[in-house]
Amino acid sequence: MEPKSMSTIRMKKMKADGVPISVITAYDYPSAKLAEEAGVDVILVGDSLGNVVQGQQSTLPVTLDEMIYHTKMVTRAVTAPFVVGDMPFMTYHGSLDQTLRNIGRLMREGLCKAVKMEGGAEIAHTVEASVQAGVPVMGHIGLTPQSVYQIGGYRVQGKTNEQARKLLDDAKALEQAGAFAIVLELTTDELSEQITKQLSIPTIGIGAGPHCDGQVLVFHDLLQYASPVFPKKFVKAYANIGDAIRTGIAAYVKDVKTRSFPTQEHAFHADLDMSGPLYGGKSEGQ
Secondary structure (H helix, E strand, O other), X not given: OOOOOOOHHHHHHHHHXXXXXXXXXXXXXXXHHHHHHOOOOEEEEOOOHHHHOOOOOOOOOOOHHHHHHHHHHHHXXXXXXXXXXXXXXXXXXXXXXXXXXXXXXXXXXXXXXXXXXXXXXXXXXXXXXXXXXXXXXXXXXXXXXXXXXXXXXXXXXXXXXXXXXXXXXXXXXXXXXXXXXXXXXXXXXXXXXXXHHHOOXXXXXXXXXXXXXXXXXXXXXXXXXXXXXXXXXXXXXXXXXXXXHHHHHHHHHHHHHOOXXXXXXXXXXXXXXXXXXXHOOOOOOO
């Protein structure tokens, strides 16, 4: 029996029923396919690909064309998970016309079912206009990587009463604007719990404690698919495929160097007469 496709309505019901929502990032066909087979509810094609796939220092260099390229690979791989595409840096801060054109490209060409935008009350009008245009929007507050230089680094957000109040107001503004869910990144456990309780839409946490309605982790973090691996307090590693890949490739290199691979087991053989002229032998009559 095919798994039932995820939707914004199902996610809201999951929140109401207390059923946690599993979210993972994925950036290409094989990772998305494996995520679907593992039963994940939502796949986020994050601009975090700038860090983990492209090797950039931040997400800022990621372009709309690159997001479309990666989103197409993910949506081609899956049917049941709900695929959300990240709007990259400065693609939704100009005019509403330009913003909607950019969103249209990501959804039309990338075939995602929703987009994600970073920011709070300051982008609520953009979220509202997008929703009115028929676009499901996922919000993202707390540590917003596209604003990392303005924030002053990758810092936990909501530690002070002033910060907490602003983030709660931001969350409510996004809900009022029509967002179907909100990512809370690197926010305190206490604040995440309060936001989750006060919203009717799901919260998806990353480094935001156990009280959110769902959790998201980066594919490469939870599987330790990196070199070197930088441990993060909020990440639980479920496998170490980086070591497995390195070990496998090293064994291959050794076999090639020692001529242990390929062997006759891996070779193909001709049906032709090896004595014929094709192989430098003599033909009949010579």
